[in-house]
Amino acid sequence: MPDRRSQRTSNSSFDPLNINLQPPANETEEQKAARLEAAWEATQVSRTIDAGLAESKKALEKKKRAVKILLLGQSESGKSSVLRNFRLSFTPKYFENERLVWKTVIQLNLINSIKKILTVLQEEWEELETDSAESKHEPALTSEHRRLALSLSPLLAFETSISRIMESSTGDYTVTVRPGGGWKDKLASFGHRSPSTPEAQSPTGETDSDPSQVTQVLAACKNEMIALWDDAIVRGVLERHGVYLQDDSGFFLDDTARIAALDYIPSDRDIMRARIKTLGVEEHRFVTESGFRAGTEFYITDLVCALNLTYPSQRSTWVPYFDDVQAILFLAPLAFWQSLDEDSKVNRVQDSLELWREIVGNPLLAKTAFILLFNKKDVLQAHIAAGVQVKKYVPSFGDRPNDVASVTKCTFVFSVADFRDKFSAYHRKFSPEPRPFIFYETEAIDTKSTAIILGEVQEQIIRNHLKDLDVM
Ligand SMILES: Nc1nc2c(ncn2[C@@H]2O[C@H](COP(=O)(O)OP(=O)(O)OP(=O)(O)O)[C@@H](O)[C@H]2O)c(=O)[nH]1
Numbered sequence: 494m495p496d497r498r499s500q501r502t503s504n505s506s507f508d509p510l511n512i513n514l515q516p517p518a519n520e521t522e523e524q525k526a527a528r529l530e531a532a533w534e535a536t537q538v539s540r541t542i543d544a545g546l547a548e549s550k551k552a553l554e555k556k557k558r559a560v561k562i563l564l565l566g567q568s569e570s571g572k573s574s575v576l577r578n579f580r581l582s583f584t585p586k587y588f589e590n591e592r593l594v595w596k597t598v599i600q601l602n603l604i605n606s607i608k609k610i611l612t613v614l615q616e617e618w619e620e621l622e623t624d625s626a627e628s629k630h631e632p633a634l635t636s637e638h639r640r641l642a643l644s645l646s647p648l649l650a651f652e653t654s655i656s657r658i659m660e661s662s663t664g665d666y667t668v669t670v671r672p673g674g675g676w677k678d679k680l681a682s683f684g685h686r687s688p689s690t691p692e693a694q695s696p697t698g699e700t701d702s703d704p705s706q707v708t709q710v711l712a713a714c715k716n717e718m719i720a721l722w723d724d725a726i727v728r729g730v731l732e733r734h735g736v737y738l739q740d741d742s743g744f745f746l747d748d749t750a751r752i753a754a755l756d757y758i759p760s761d762r763d764i765m766r767a768r769i770k771t772l773g774v775e776e777h778r779f780v781t782e783s784g785f786r787a788g789t790e791f792y793i794t795d796l797v798c799a800l801n802l803t804y805p806s807q808r809s810t811w812v813p814y815f816d817d818v819q820a821i822l823f824l825a826p827l828a829f830w831q832s833l834d835e836d837s838k839v840n841r842v843q844d845s846l847e848l849w850r851e852i853v854g855n856p857l858l859a860k861t862a863f864i865l866l867f868n869k870k871d872v873l874q875a876h877i878a879a880g881v882q883v884k885k886y887v888p889s890f891g892d893r894p895n896d897v898a899s900v901t902k903c904t905f906v907f908s909v910a911d912f913r914d915k916f917s918a919y920h921r922k923f924s925p926e927p928r929p930f931i932f933y934e935t936e937a938i939d940t941k942s943t944a945i946i947l948g949e950v951q952e953q954i955i956r957n958h959l960k961d962l963d964v965m
């Protein structure tokens with residue numbers, strides 16, 4: 494019998510593995526059955542692993558082909574509103590299904606404004622009790638105001654109860670949720686429970702109210718809410734306390750009659766105006782439902798951080814989300830008159846510029862397309878029209894006219910151009926390689942104009958992406 498070495502030299506198809514897998518010469522029938530059984534099981538395991546690998550590869554390939562967009566901007570810049578506009582334009586069925594969830598958020602926004610007024614009134618009453626008679630402001634609050642405040646107190650219990658369902662907090666009168674989207678499911682399932690389903694209980698044993706009951710209570714309180722907000726004395730107290738509710742995000746007090754109606758269904762614009770603050774990072778996956786590019790898969794990441802100059806270390810947490818992104822939608826509202834909530838010494842536009850500089854200069858994003866959205870165009874226009882001096886906040890604005898006559902057109906254009914030049918210069922100076930960048934002036938609460946812009950943006954991103962994938 495030839496030894497193994499001679500077999501190796503004489504036979505070119507020699508396979509050492511084969512030799513090792515040969516059954517032993519003296520194998521019994523029982524041993525053979527056991528060996529074949531083991532081999533069969535091993536093949537099954539191997540097939541399962543292969544199928545799993547193929548599946549993961551397919552999913553990875555699919556994700557590679559999907560369009561990945563990052564929404565960036567400081568808090569309240571309008572990232573979530575732009576995302577809602579995306580949903581409305583490209584997944585209208587999904588958007589429609591969420592309408593009742595947004596109804597509850599809007600009701601909460603309204604209740605929060607009432608809560609803020611009641612808190613200020615309470616402060617005023619406490620001050621009146623301690624202050625001397627001379628310092629009392631005229632005209633003063635009356636017993637009728639106390640009656641109004643008392644009649645609105647049931648709303649506060651609902652606010653607590655719904656916040657518990659959503660696992661949200663309402664620090665600073667803003668509904669704040671953790672990322673993950675779970676709050677929407679919780680609200681939706683709560684709202685659609687059958688009457689026989691037991692009511693949810695909080696850990697402290699309190700029973701949560703059904704969001705649908707809020708509609709009843711709001712309708713019952715409608716006239717009192719309107720009376721409170723329309724009251725000249727209440728407005729005077731708010732002003733003395735430096736509270737300007739009209740400037741708040743999620744301000745719906747001027748729409749109380751409509752929102753507190755029993756048959757209220759939020760309009761698209763209401764949904765864009767709703768305020769809910771997201772903490773953390775949220776990835777949204779969706780497939781476009783209709784239109785020219787129907788069936789395109791999108792991943793949009795809403796990157797929310799406390800973006801300000803005093804906490805630059807938080808910005809390093811964004812880096813993992815830069816990988817494989819085709820476009821960044823950067824939101825920069827030109828709120829030159831505002832400072833950051835997190836740091837009153839930092840101007841909002843200055844913070845946006847610093848953030849922009851950091852992002853465009855990031856080498857990981859050298860190939861990423863940048864789309865700059867100067868959002869809240871309407872708010873800027875309103876401030877200019879109200880005579881807010883741009884020069885006071887932006888010295889480089891110089892002596893350009895700031896009066897309403899030449900203003901809305903000229904000054905608005907100039908002021909935007911002024912900021913645009915800065916953003917553009919930073920983009921040129923700090924980009925690792927030259928690349929184009931597009932900008933738009935947007936008003937995310939106006940669904941029609943935003944739909945046109947997002948249509949263009951979507952088309953641009955998809956075209957570039959297909960080019961990169963070599964399928965165009
Ligand atoms: N008037 C006006 N309001 C806007 C515009 N864009 C967004 N808003 C409102 O501004 C508020 C803040 O917008 P969001 O989309 O929640 O901002 P965000 O960037 O997601 O904020 P965070 O979740 O805190 O990071 C909301 O109440 C929006 O309705 C706009 O163009 N004009």
Ligand SMILES: [Mg+2]
Binds near residue numbers: 573769770771795797
């Ligand atoms: Mg948000």
